[in-house]
Structure formats: C-alpha cells, structure tokens
Amino acid sequence: MYNFYSILPETYILCNICILLMYGVFFSTFSPLGYPLLSKNFNQLVLQILIFCFLLSFSQTPLNLLSWNNLLINDLFTYYAKWIILLATIGWLLLSFEYLIKEKLNNFEFWILILLAIMAMLFIIQAYDLLAIYLTIEFQSLIFYILASIKRTSEFSTEAGLKYFILGAFSSAFLLFGSSIIYGLTGLTNLSDLSKFFSGCVGNEISFNLILGLIFILVAFLFKLSAAPFHVWAPDVYEGAPLAVTAFLSILPKLAIFGLLFKFLLFTFYDFIFWQSIILIGTFLSILIGTFGAFAQKKWKRFLAYSSINHIGFFLLALLSGDINGISSIIFYGIIYIITMLGIFAFAVNVNFYVYPKSYQFRYLSSVNGLAKTNPFLASALTVVLFSMAGIPPMAGFFAKLFVLLSAIQVNAFGISIFAVVMSCIACFYYIRLIKNIYFDSTTDWEVIKPINKTSSLILGISLVSILFLFIDIEMVSIITLIMSIPFLH
Numbered sequence: 001m002y003n004f005y006s007i008l009p010e011t012y013i014l015c016n017i018c019i020l021l022m023y024g025v026f027f028s029t030f031s032p033l034g035y036p037l038l039s040k041n042f043n044q045l046v047l048q049i050l051i052f053c054f055l056l057s058f059s060q061t062p063l064n065l066l067s068w069n070n071l072l073i074n075d076l077f078t079y080y081a082k083w084i085i086l087l088a089t090i091g092w093l094l095l096s097f098e099y100l101i102k103e104k105l106n107n108f109e110f111w112i113l114i115l116l117a118i119m120a121m122l123f124i125i126q127a128y129d130l131l132a133i134y135l136t137i138e139f140q141s142l143i144f145y146i147l148a149s150i151k152r153t154s155e156f157s158t159e160a161g162l163k164y165f166i167l168g169a170f171s172s173a174f175l176l177f178g179s180s181i182i183y184g185l186t187g188l189t190n191l192s193d194l195s196k197f198f199s200g201c202v203g204n205e206i207s208f209n210l211i212l213g214l215i216f217i218l219v220a221f222l223f224k225l226s227a228a229p230f231h232v233w234a235p236d237v238y239e240g241a242p243l244a245v246t247a248f249l250s251i252l253p254k255l256a257i258f259g260l261l262f263k264f265l266l267f268t269f270y271d272f273i274f275w276q277s278i279i280l281i282g283t284f285l286s287i288l289i290g291t292f293g294a295f296a297q298k299k300w301k302r303f304l305a306y307s308s309i310n311h312i313g314f315f316l317l318a319l320l321s322g323d324i325n326g327i328s329s330i331i332f333y334g335i336i337y338i339i340t341m342l343g344i345f346a347f348a349v350n351v352n353f354y355v356y357p358k359s360y361q362f363r364y365l366s367s368v369n370g371l372a373k374t375n376p377f378l379a380s381a382l383t384v385v386l387f388s389m390a391g392i393p394p395m396a397g398f399f400a401k402l403f404v405l406l407s408a409i410q411v412n413a414f415g416i417s418i419f420a421v422v423m424s425c426i427a428c429f430y431y432i433r434l435i436k437n438i439y440f441d442s443t444t445d446w447e448v449i450k451p452i453n454k455t456s457s458l459i460l461g462i463s464l465v466s467i468l469f470l471f472i473d474i475e476m477v478s479i480i481t482l483i484m485s486i487p488f489l490h
C-alpha cells in the first residue's frame with residue numbers, strides 16, 4: 001500500500017497522460033469536426049492536471065521510507081521538492097501558452113511530453129538506486145531531445161535536438177559505465193547499501209577503479225546541469241529550441257539533478273574526499289566561463305544560457321561545504337533562481353515589437369534599447385530582475401549568493417569564495433550595460449510593444465514581488481530550506 005501511496009502524484013499524472021493521449025488521437029483525426037486543433041483544450045487540461053497534482057501532493061502525509069524494493073526514497077526533501085517543481089511548472093505553463101499559439105506549435109503531443117517530463121523529474125528526485133537513477137535520467141533526457149526539436153519547420157530547432165541527442169548520448173554512456181564499474185567492484189546498486197559499504201573508508205583503502213567509476217557518474221551529472229567544462233551543448237540548444245522550451249529546460253531540471261547530487265555525494269560517497277576537488281574545478285570553470293561567455297553574446301537565449309552556467313557555479317560552490325548549511329543554501333538559491341528565471345522569461349517569451357509593417361520576437365539584446373521611453377513599467381520590471389540576477393542588494397538574488405558564500409567560508413574555502421565575489425562584480429558590468437541600454441540608448445525605429453497577456457503579467461508580478469520583498473520573510477524561507485535539508489544530516 002505504501003508503495004503506491006508514495007508515488008500517488010506520479011500515478012495520477014500517468015493516468016491522465018493515457019486519457020489525454022486517447023483524446024488527442026481520436027479528436028485530432030476526426031473528420032466531421034474538421035480535424036480540430038486541440039492546443040487550447042490541452043493547455044487548460046494540463047493546467048488543471050498540474051493544479052490537482054499539486055493539491056494531491058500537498059494533502060499527502062510526509063513519509064520517511066524506502067519503497068518499490070528500495071528503488072525510491074520518500075523524505076521531507078522529496079516531499080517539498082515536488083511542490084517546488086509542480087509550482088514552477090504551473091508558472092511556466094501560464095507564461096508560455098500564448099507564445100505556443102503564436103508560433104503555431106499546435107501538436108497536442110507537446111503537452112503529453114511536458115507531463116512525461118514532469119513525471120520523470122518527480123521520479124528523479126526519489127531515485128535511490130543506480131539503476132533507478134539511470135532509467136529516470138534517460139527517461140527525462142529522451143523527452144528533452146524531442147522537445148528541443150519540436151518545431152519541425154525550423155532548421156535551428158532540428159539542429160538543437162540533434163546536438164542535444166548526440167552529446168547527451170555520451171553523458172548517458174558515462175553514467176552507465178560509471179554505475180557498472182561501481183556495481184562490478186561492490187555488487188551493490190542501492191545508495192543506502194553503498195553508504196554502509198564505504199562507511200569509514202580512507203584514501204588508501206579506495207581503489208583507483210572505484211574512483212574512476214565515481215568520476216564518470218559525476219561527469220554525467222555535471223553535463224545534465226550544463227556545468228563547465230561540460231556546458232558546450234547549452235548555448236546551442238537554448239538558442240535553437242523554441243523559447244518556451246528554452247524556459248522549460250533552464251528552469252525545471254536543475255533541482256531534480258541537484259537532489260541526486262545531494263544523495264550521491266553527501267550521503268553515499270561522503271567519505272570520498274576527492275569528489276570535492278572535482279566539484280571545485282566545476283565551480284571555478286562554471287563561474288569563469290559563465291561570466292566571460294556572457295560578455296560576447298548578442299542574443300538573449302545565448303546570454304541566458306551563459307548566465308545559467310554562472311548560476312550553476314554558485315550551486316556547486318555551496319555543495320563544496322558538504323554540511324547542512326551548504327544544502328540549505330543550495331535549496332534557497334534554487335528557489336530564488338526559479339523565481340528569477342520565471343520573471344525574465346515572462347518578459348522574453350511574451351514581448352513582441354511592432355515596427356511597421358512587421359512584428360518580430362524579442363531576440364537580440366539590442367532590442368531593449370530605449371525601452372524606458374516606450375514602456376516605463378516593463379523597463380522597471382526588467383531592471384529589477386536583472387539587478388537580482390546580478391546579486392545587488394536588497395534584491396533576493398543578493399541574499400541567495402550571500403548564503404552560498406557564507407556556507408563556503410565556514411569550511412575555509414576562502415580562495416574560491418573571493419574568486420566568486422570578483423566574478424560577480426565583473427558580471428555586474430553586463431547586467432548594468434543592459435540597464436544602460438534600456439534607459440539611456442535610443443533606437444532608430446519607434447517600436448510599439450504588444451501588451452503582455454494577463455497570465456504572463458501575473459507571473460511577472462509575482463516574480464517581482466518575491467524578488468523585492470523576499471528578504472522581509474527571509475527567516476521563514478530559511479526555516480523551509482532547513483526542513484528540506486534534514487534528511488541529509490550525517
């Protein structure tokens with residue numbers, strides 16, 4: 001009974017996927033109705049499914065057990081992480097619907113894939129076995145390959161899907177090969193069993209082959225996070241995929257993969273000190289490449305890709321400490337990251353410029369030139385979000401970075417902390433450059449901006465309020481993140 005109770009939200013999503021699939025197949029090919037387009041119907045149905053799924057997850061009693069023959073784990077972290085993922089998905093869906101209609105992405109299969117991706121992420125958070133980790137990550141990756149190339153009339157979208165698939169295959173091979181090495185040496189796949197097996201190990205007791213297997217798995221995880229030096233796929237895939245898909249890829253999968261890293265590094269392989277060196281290299285390169293890579297960009301999607309790589313560096317910096325403060329700061333940073341990215345994509349996805357006689361999508365960084373003259377409120381909203389991304393007080397982004405740096409300093413990681421502060425100061429230049437373009441640059445054409453729809457305005461407003469006033473409720477948010485961190489206490 002507890003097996004099914006632990007995966008009740010996922011079961012609910014799966015049953016609805018089957019119903020929606022039959023509904024879409026039968027009605028989209030129904031000639032008496034003129035082969036109707038079902039995009040609007042599916043959007044509203046998927047929104048309803050996600051809301052009910054969140055209410056179902058919210059009403060569940062938090063469990064602390066292993067289920068499905070120890071393949072899945074349920075604890076306070078997975079309980080609250082499901083809430084965050086479902087709420088972020090609802091926010092993403094509200095801001096992307098009008099864009100999908102405008103771009104004529106009328107395939108009802110798109111919404112089926114979105115629900116499958118959400119189900120995969122909910123399973124990834126609960127995975128507690130090397131076999132379950134591989135299967136759930138591959139399940140999610142296969143969906144993302146299709147989503148990246150969903151716009152079949154665009155060569156850029158097809159290219160993005162192919163690049164993601166080819167490079168993702170290498171990462172999957174690393175994950176499988178590393179898991180097979182660990183299984184071959186220990187005969188174990190369950191993370192709890194591996195934790196007991198390696199408890200108390202010291203450096204000279206660990207074989208080189210075991211270290212190699214762990215390195216392969218870490219490389220696969222860092223690839224999924226688009227952390228440097230395994231970031232090369234991210235700018236091209238973000239640029240080629242439809243903007244709504246780019247928003248989905250950059251907002252949602254991060255927490256699920258970091259949930260796996262928590263269990264893998266801080267619980268199972270905690271005594272293997274060498275993993276901190278790998279994370280340190282990933283932190284250094286992610287912050288460095290993310291900061292300087294953004295300087296050279298002229299397009300919004302590539303700019304946001306490098307900005308995301310920079311943020312991943314701060315996630316990894318907090319992971320270095322390996323204690324309760326690091327875990328809680330990662331969770332807090334993740335919440336602020338999701339709120340900020342929802343705000344920036346609510347702007348990027350729905351802003352269209354009309355320059356007679358044509359209209360064009362918000363694509364280049366230069367498109368914001370003189371925005372304050374044509375739409376002062378939108379300019380001020382974008383300014384607040386950019387200030388938060390830069391980490392300028394009193395925005396929420398400043399407190400997120402502050403908590404990460406404090407957790408790193410507590411474990412004497414002074415060098416990388418100072419480096420992160422210097423890179424954040426450098427990163428402020430390209431954020432402030434954008435703000436300068438908004439308020440002080442002029443444009444040769446008088447651009448008319450199409451009003452943002454109500455749902456996207458709601459998401460942008462919630463994002464702005466959270467960024468501006470979250471520091472008032474900082475104590476409450478800290479308590480929530482601390483509760484989510486309890487399962488990882490050693």
